[in-house]
Amino acid sequence: MQVTIKDVAREANVAPSTVSRVIANSSRISQKTKERVRQAMDELGYYPNVHARSLANRTTQAIGLVMPSAATKTLQNPFFSEVIRGISTKAHQNGYSLYMTTGVSEEEVYEGVVSMVQGRRVDGVVVLYSRTDDKVVQFLQDSKFPFVVVGKPFSDSSHVTYVDTDNYLAGREVTKYLHQLGHECIAFVGGAQDLAVTQERVGGYKTALMEEGIPIQESYIVSAPFMTTGGAEAVKRLLSLEHPPTAVVVSDDMMALGVMSTLNEMGISVPDQMAVVSFNNLFIAEFSSPPLTSVEINIFGLGFEATNCLIEQINEDATPYGKRVIVPHYLVVRQSCGGKSEA
Amino acid sequence: MQVTIKDVAREANVAPSTVSRVIANSSRISQKTKERVRQAMDELGYYPNVHARSLANRTTQAIGLVMPSAATKTLQNPFFSEVIRGISTKAHQNGYSLYMTTGVSEEEVYEGVVSMVQGRRVDGVVVLYSRTDDKVVQFLQDSKFPFVVVGKPFSDSSHVTYVDTDNYLAGREVTKYLHQLGHECIAFVGGAQDLAVTQERVGGYKTALMEEGIPIQESYIVSAPFMTTGGAEAVKRLLSLEHPPTAVVVSDDMMALGVMSTLNEMGISVPDQMAVVSFNNLFIAEFSSPPLTSVEINIFGLGFEATNCLIEQINEDATPYGKRVIVPHYLVVRQSCGGKSEA
DNA sequence: AGAACCAATGCAATCGTTTGCACGAAAATA
DNA sequence: TATTTTCGTGCAAACGATTGCATTGGTTCT
Numbered sequence: 103m104q105v106t107i108k109d110v111a112r113e114a115n116v117a118p119s120t121v122s123r124v125i126a127n128s129s130r131i132s133q134k135t136k137e138r139v140r141q142a143m144d145e146l147g148y149y150p151n152v153h154a155r156s157l158a159n160r161t162t163q164a165i166g167l168v169m170p171s172a173a174t175k176t177l178q179n180p181f182f183s184e185v186i187r188g189i190s191t192k193a194h195q196n197g198y199s200l201y202m203t204t205g206v207s208e209e210e211v212y213e214g215v216v217s218m219v220q221g222r223r224v225d226g227v228v229v230l231y232s233r234t235d236d237k238v239v240q241f242l243q244d245s246k247f248p249f250v251v252v253g254k255p256f257s258d259s260s261h262v263t264y265v266d267t268d269n270y271l272a273g274r275e276v277t278k279y280l281h282q283l284g285h286e287c288i289a290f291v292g293g294a295q296d297l298a299v300t301q302e303r304v305g306g307y308k309t310a311l312m313e314e315g316i317p318i319q320e321s322y323i324v325s326a327p328f329m330t331t332g333g334a335e336a337v338k339r340l341l342s343l344e345h346p347p348t349a350v351v352v353s354d355d356m357m358a359l360g361v362m363s364t365l366n367e368m369g370i371s372v373p374d375q376m377a378v379v380s381f382n383n384l385f386i387a388e389f390s391s392p393p394l395t396s397v398e399i400n401i402f403g404l405g406f407e408a409t410n411c412l413i414e415q416i417n418e419d420a421t422p423y424g425k426r427v428i429v430p431h432y433l434v435v436r437q438s439c440g441g442k443s444e445a
Numbered sequence: 446m447q448v449t450i451k452d453v454a455r456e457a458n459v460a461p462s463t464v465s466r467v468i469a470n471s472s473r474i475s476q477k478t479k480e481r482v483r484q485a486m487d488e489l490g491y492y493p494n495v496h497a498r499s500l501a502n503r504t505t506q507a508i509g510l511v512m513p514s515a516a517t518k519t520l521q522n523p524f525f526s527e528v529i530r531g532i533s534t535k536a537h538q539n540g541y542s543l544y545m546t547t548g549v550s551e552e553e554v555y556e557g558v559v560s561m562v563q564g565r566r567v568d569g570v571v572v573l574y575s576r577t578d579d580k581v582v583q584f585l586q587d588s589k590f591p592f593v594v595v596g597k598p599f600s601d602s603s604h605v606t607y608v609d610t611d612n613y614l615a616g617r618e619v620t621k622y623l624h625q626l627g628h629e630c631i632a633f634v635g636g637a638q639d640l641a642v643t644q645e646r647v648g649g650y651k652t653a654l655m656e657e658g659i660p661i662q663e664s665y666i667v668s669a670p671f672m673t674t675g676g677a678e679a680v681k682r683l684l685s686l687e688h689p690p691t692a693v694v695v696s697d698d699m700m701a702l703g704v705m706s707t708l709n710e711m712g713i714s715v716p717d718q719m720a721v722v723s724f725n726n727l728f729i730a731e732f733s734s735p736p737l738t739s740v741e742i743n744i745f746g747l748g749f750e751a752t753n754c755l756i757e758q759i760n761e762d763a764t765p766y767g768k769r770v771i772v773p774h775y776l777v778v779r780q781s782c783g784g785k786s787e788a
Numbered sequence: 789a790g791a792a793c794c795a796a797t798g799c800a801a802t803c804g805t806t807t808g809c810a811c812g813a814a815a816a817t818a
Numbered sequence: 819t820a821t822t823t824t825c826g827t828g829c830a831a832a833c834g835a836t837t838g839c840a841t842t843g844g845t846t847c848t
């Protein structure tokens with residue numbers, strides 16, 4: 103059987119309540135007793151039962167993770183490993199551990215979150231995506247449960263705490279960068295359209311074009327699911343146009359890999375015949391050939407900051423919802439655009 | 446406040462115990478009562494408190510994940526996302542959720558596991574690595590706690606349930622494959638030497654050489670930490686030899702990327718001047734250039750099977766420790782070895 | 789010396805479930 | 819009709835902690 107607080111109490115000749123206070127390091131217990139109790143704890147190999155504790159003080163020291171509904175697929179994108187790395191680092195620093203449910207359908211994910219929250223399994227939740235009209239975010243907001251989202255939530259974003267990259271700005275910058283290199287025909291390949299990232303990045307792209315006096319061609323804007331395979335189709339569509347572009351902004355490194363691989367198969371060389379720039383600067387960006395010019399968005403930092411905000415929110419009872427943190431980004435120039443050096 | 450079982454009981458005009466039995470769908474409760482209670486549950490929006498439940502029936506419906514100690518680094522390897530994907534799929538199917546602690550040092554990880562187990566936070570544990578002399582495995586075994594390891598545990602592997610690839614065989618096969626293609630000078634670049642995978646794969650490599658009558662040169666065997674950067678050094682060392690190899694077996698796709706990237710920088714073309722074959726067949730293998738010939742080891746399946754074994758172990762009280770599952774592998778031929786087609 | 793106080797600890801209720809056992813009513817048996 | 823079974827519920831004791839409110843003995847006032 104398990105060693106309980108009572109066993110320790112008996113061994114140390116005190117009451118259970120005293121042991122509990124020693125664990126909490128209460129100032130009301132004398133130094134001498136504390137030592138005696140602590141010794142009894144080691145001797146017996148005592149470890150507190152987390153459930154009993156959670157039940158009594160209504161706190162869990164755990165943070166819930168909500169992955170996109172097709173969790174089983176998206177998890178393949180190193181983006182997620184990286185955010186989780188950030189989250190888990192911060193969480194660990196503050197004595198929290200992580201808890202995740204997954205679900206195949208959107209409905210399953212929703213159910214998972216509800217039972218996580220209502221069942222009091224976690225103290226707060228990090229949402230790892232942001233989509234239009236999301237039930238999960240809506241639910242969390244209604245239940246006044248501490249949560250933060252990574253990415254920009256759509257509806258009512260002013261009341262939701264979130265951590266994000268300035269994707270609009272980044273989109274604008276890379277587009278201008280390509281223009282500076284002399285490109286006039288610039289295309290955009292994005293991921294799923296209901297994702298906030300995609301919309302923001304394409305928005306920046308359009309703005310940049312306008313600012314540079316280049317007309318926007320809808321046929322230059324294609325979207326596909328977020329993974330590598332999507333890239334292939336997109337490329338084919340663009341190249342079959344009357345005036346194919348000479349440069350392309352791709353919304354994600356993974357997809358850029360797919361794009362480049364397809365270009366390679368079709369005998370089109372990067373960057374000579376087609377410049378490619380993308381976002382996220384995953385480690386693979388460095389090792390692709392040619393190495394990808396990509397926007398470093400500090401994914402680790404997104405997770406880390408998000409968790410930071412969440413913990414703040416958990417601790418302060420005075421719920422100051424609506425905080426937003428923008429993590430800075432910068433362009434890492436490699437060889438996929440031809441442009442050498444420069445920051 | 447939370448809606449409790451008592452509220453439901455009152456609403457449905459029954460005793461709390463009856464409500465509990467309805468939740469468990471006990472056959473001792475009449476159909477009529479069940480319906481009445483269920484209705485009361487929806488009406489009030491009842492969700493069971495997981496901690497109270499865990500406390501009472503000493504079960505958590507959660508599985509613990511143990512990552513390698515430098516979790517913050519290793520998590521970058523897509524291998525882990527992929528195993529976790531497998532684990533989480535199976536877990537979800539059986540109503541389990543995942544729980545993870547991380548730690549920077551080996552000691553922290555150990556502490557995490559101990560408090561996870563002793564604190565009764567999980568029903569079982571899957572260990573995502575296997576190293577010589579590992580405290581964690583030792584502890585789990587001593588406490589007779591359900592666990593399974595992904596990879597081959599060293600000590601006493603006959604009493605430990607594990608799921609693994611036949612890395613020895615795979616190492617032998619790829620080496621022979623290179624030999625068939627005409628290579629005589631074949632090197633091996635491996636990861637950390639205290640990892641079981643590395644040892645097994647290099648073992649297979651050596652066996653193959655012996656079987657083909659090729660002498661083993663220790664200078665052809667280099668090892669480096671498991672990530673891309675390690676690859677660079679390894680390559681430099683090999684190329685500085687008097688008789689540099691013409692082919693190399695690399696222990697991991699990530700590292701192979703590093704190797705190829707370095708070769709590229711040094712102006713050595715793959716596969717013409719150097720053939721490269723590696724393991725794991727991560728999605729990036731397909732999109733590198735040239736695309737990597739790699740051993741598909743079904744990482745998802747490893748995680749899935751491991752969880753399957755774990756759940757079995759949790760359910761059966763008669764602990765049948767020592768089960769082993771070998772997940773089959775096969776070579777995926779792409780272009781990094783020059784050899785076209787063939788299975 | 790008696791009142792008032794303080795520091796250190798113990799008592800017992802509480803958190804929300806589960807579950808062995810007891811109980812009464814209805815059904816089956818004798 | 820009296821007696822045993824069966825069925826459907828309720829009672830109350832766990833599970834292992836936390837915490838508000840006594841209680842105790844010893845100081846420090848006046």
